[in-house]
Amino acid sequence: MTTDTPETTASPIVRLRSVSKSYRRGGQIVPVLEEITFDIAQGEFLALMGPSGSGKSTLLNLIAGIDKVDSGAIFVGGVEITALSESELAIWRGLNVGFIFQFYNLIPVLTAFENVELPLLLTPLNRRERREHVEMALRVVGLADRMDHRPGQLSGGQQQRVAIARAVVTDPTLLVADEPTGDLDRRSAEEILHLLERLNRESGKSVIMVTHDPRAAEQARTVRHLEKGFLADAAS
């Protein structure tokens, strides 16, 4: 993790070109995203808003490489991820994207330390190096003293902080968060948002966050609205 000042003016970290996505439901094709084209600048903190079912999660999943487009292309950090195979995509995700989910999605049988260590198991780091990275990530989220706790022994806010530590431990350039505060009380939510904002400002991570909460969106530098598969005008 670096503490460089963010360069918002550099080339976009995410570029979407005519991205369409639809789902098949009972023989019927339901279009979700239609011909979406837009860029997200390097070092951006973007909040994606919009009514339920407008396709926010779908869009986020496409950018993060956990879902496939029907047509169009997505470039992330110069890589055309829509052209990658399933296994290339898995490796790419592990190195470049940090995920934060609404329900934390920690592995319940593992301790906070082990949960954060998970993504590092796919790297060539040795045990000692992994330990250093994990401890550092947990320190960043302020949970260095809860390393040996299982998710069940942590509050929702603490679990989400562990999830953030897991997302940043591999030092990815892009953080994606799908309603990261959706399941939290206001105080915990504020802590999480503050953490994301710090990661964006101090470590230069580009953050894309889906949220329903206008207060959460306020923390972001840019807010965009998704309406029935189309991006509404940008508001800052």
Add this chain to the structure above:
Amino acid sequence: MLLLNIFVKNAFRHKLRTILTIVGITIAILAFGLLRTVVTAWYAGVEASSASRLVTRNAISLIFSLPISYREKLIRMPGVRQVSLANWFGGVYVTEKNFFPNFAIEPKSYLELYPEFVLEPAEKEAFLHDRKGAVAGRKLAQRFGWKVGDSIPLRGTIYPGTWLFVLRGIYRGAESSTDENQFFFQWDHLNESMLKSTPRRANQVGVYVLGLTNPNMAAEVSRTVDATFKNSLAETLTETEKAFQLSFIAMTEAIVVAIQIVSFVVIVIIMAVVANTMAMTARERIGEYAVFKTLGFSWWHIAGMIFGESFFITFAGCALGIALTFPVARSFGAQLSSFFPTFNVARETIYLDLAAAIVIGLVAGIFPAWRAVTIRIADGLRRIG
């Protein structure tokens, strides 16, 4: 490695479910092992039989006997080293439930042909010189608390009357597969009594046992023997002791086949049970596997975790089952020693146990693994998100 202990941790998330599944596998493997051991025991007589001994019997059926006069002809045949004889006596000790095989034999030649029946020299001498003497196997003597010198009455079923024998020796088996449940007495004693009471039935022999100078000549000698007595009053059928034992078992083949089928059915049933447990388990964790995939783990990691868990459960149950098979088979064998002279768990049975465990683990893991691997991440996440 973290992923290695994750499936152990996963396995014990639902402790009761996992423990019940393991207990189920343990019982299935135990039942399988015991049933296989019954089959092994069934064939134990065949295994223990010698290829260098031939058995000559009446060609019509075992129920018909052969004249004693054949003995002189048999001993002169080329390739025949020794001839002995035996009659199935079918005597009952006190009650029918006490069944054990008992034979009238020609002692000297018989003991020579069957070196696996080991007698103390003094006991052997005593047996050879006592017309009414008898010897019993170690297990048989143990079963009824017989000691050398005891008087043992057998009620004849084929040969009428109650017959009194004096136990002159207790033999032990040279091999673990040797039958130590048999009872032998002098054929001369039987024959003399028959001469007195029913001369029509005297001078008859149940089977001749031929010792060969060279085991490779078995087929040749058999042919010569049967050809010699062709068109005589009692035609013979000569075969190796193994073939003779097998023809015995052939009569009960249906039972053995049934037992074998049941033993495999037990495995198929437990396979379905374990597969169901694993399917339930993996369904609950489909979201977690999606998280692993999101983090960049590949299909073989996911499959590895699921198969790891399925093999962990299966092998835990299998190990317990195998460990229990030995003591249970021992007490089982002690109960059934009159039916199964040897009741030992064969090494093949353990191999089959392990093979069954591998198949169960594979079958139980394959469907959940396939699902967890192929489900789209977004769909998997939706299950928990």
